[in-house]
Amino acid sequence: MGAGFELDARLTADTFPVGDLPLCRVLLMRDRRYAWLVLVPRRPGMVEVADLTAEDRAELWREVDRAGAALRSVAPCDKLNIGALGNIVRQLHVHVLPRVEGDAAWPGPVWGHSPAEAYGEGEAPRLVEALKAQLCL
Amino acid sequence: MGAGFELDARLTADTFPVGDLPLCRVLLMRDRRYAWLVLVPRRPGMVEVADLTAEDRAELWREVDRAGAALRSVAPCDKLNIGALGNIVRQLHVHVLPRVEGDAAWPGPVWGHSPAEAYGEGEAPRLVEALKAQLCL
Numbered sequence: 001m002g003a004g005f006e007l008d009a010r011l012t013a014d015t016f017p018v019g020d021l022p023l024c025r026v027l028l029m030r031d032r033r034y035a036w037l038v039l040v041p042r043r044p045g046m047v048e049v050a051d052l053t054a055e056d057r058a059e060l061w062r063e064v065d066r067a068g069a070a071l072r073s074v075a076p077c078d079k080l081n082i083g084a085l086g087n088i089v090r091q092l093h094v095h096v097l098p099r100v101e102g103d104a105a106w107p108g109p110v111w112g113h114s115p116a117e118a119y120g121e122g123e124a125p126r127l128v129e130a131l132k133a134q135l136c137l
Numbered sequence: 138m139g140a141g142f143e144l145d146a147r148l149t150a151d152t153f154p155v156g157d158l159p160l161c162r163v164l165l166m167r168d169r170r171y172a173w174l175v176l177v178p179r180r181p182g183m184v185e186v187a188d189l190t191a192e193d194r195a196e197l198w199r200e201v202d203r204a205g206a207a208l209r210s211v212a213p214c215d216k217l218n219i220g221a222l223g224n225i226v227r228q229l230h231v232h233v234l235p236r237v238e239g240d241a242a243w244p245g246p247v248w249g250h251s252p253a254e255a256y257g258e259g260e261a262p263r264l265v266e267a268l269k270a271q272l273c274l
Binding site for chain 2: 047048057079080082
């Protein structure tokens with residue numbers, strides 16, 4: 001599976017790779033303010049969730065659940081946010097991130113709020129490893 | 138089903154009722170700038186998608202698909218946006234709305250962007266009727 005799949009250049013630039021679940025590539029956004037995952041179904045040419053087969057759609061949402069559970073086990077979470085927007089990057093992707101009261105964008109959405117803040121030395125690899133362990137990757 | 142379910146007061150105030158799918162109450166936001174549906178699972182006490190049973194979760198996303206298809210058939214859509222945030226209203230709800238290039242919040246998210254614009258006389262009932270027909274409600 002995934003033949004012909006190529007990750008969008010902007011998603012590549014904005015994230016660290018975490019690993020591949022059965023359907024989705026899992027990415028960590030390069031923004032230390034949020035433990036922010038992006039799930040990208042490894043199917044070429046997908047834009048809308050509705051472009052996926054019914055089977056893939058069901059798997060996508062199961063993987064969103066898995067990502068949410070993994071995030072809650074490694075990061076504080078007052079409310080999980082899930083979003084499939086794609087107004088700028090059209091390759092189908094789903095955001096999953098825990099929000100904490102008083103975080104930079106709270107209570108508004110994180111998308112388009114303010115420039116990302118880079119992770120410090122070694123911080124992102126530690127979070128990636130913790131997430132891989134939770135996701136069995 | 139739905140015993141003990143009560144719609145959040147803010148969701149009630151901000152929307153027109155469209156009808157009930159098997160799991161979710163379907164609401165139309167009172168903002169004429171977007172054909173903006175909100176789906177609320179009729180289960181008391183739900184906050185996160187993960188609070189639902191696996192069966193209800195699967196049904197929720199199927200109903201999100203149905204809502205998206207209904208919206209595309211009655212309104213222009215360059216990109217469907219789907220969001221489960223709940224940072225302000227904690228009762229579990231999922232936003233589904235078509236976005237159009239150049240709309241008020243484009244390409245940013247609609248949540249928290251700017252005050253709603255009221256529908257004109259008769260506009261909302263016409264859209265509600267069209268959506269009900271598409272959703273077989």
